[in-house]
Amino acid sequence: MNITKQRETPLLGRTRVTALVENEGPTPSRHTIQDSLAKELKVSRENIIIKHIFPRFGSQAVKVIAHIYKDPQKLKKLENEYLLKKHERPEEETPAQEEQAQAPAAEPVEEKATEEQPAEEAETQEQKGD
Known part of the structure; x- marks a missing residue:
């Protein structure tokens, strides 16, 4: 990361920073840039807004x-x-939320099992009738 400009605005209580960020692959997310700026400038990431x-084009850098x-x-x-x-930022799931997420996933499996049972019963009835 290369900070090219830094301008204080005391009336608004902020600093406008222009930086050139080197990256590989796709354009980095706002959260990634926010974290690297916070680390570089030694400020809290909650105080940074990426405008x-x-x-x-053709370069592995973003302004x-x-x-x-x-x-x-x-x-x-x-x-x-x-x-x-x-x-x-998306909040990390707590163990209680994870259990709730897993519980609804378990219910449809039981429903599928009940749907299969009548089909099996129908097959056994056909075999008995033959």
């Missing part, structure tokens, strides 16, 4: 424009709702 990601806020309250107040939704 734009510009992939460069990134990000806002780094000093206060998370200002971030929520100033940034658009759609950007905040893009930066939400």
Whole structure:
């Protein structure tokens, strides 16, 4: 990661950072870039919003424009709702949620077993009738 510009905006309580991020393969996700910026600038990732990601054609690099806020309250107040939704991270499932997810998956298996039983009974009745 190479930070090309860094501009302070004290009135808004943020810093606008422009960086060139080297990557291999597909364009990195917002979360990946957010983590690497947080590590590079030694700030909390909750205070970083990735405004734009510009992939460069034929190159393994992307240009990134990000806002780094000093206060998370200002971030929520100033940034658009759609950007905040893009930066939400999926919560890790707790063991109780995993059990609930597995329970409905087990029920259809039982239903299939009950559907197969009448077919088998019909076959046995046909054999008895013959």
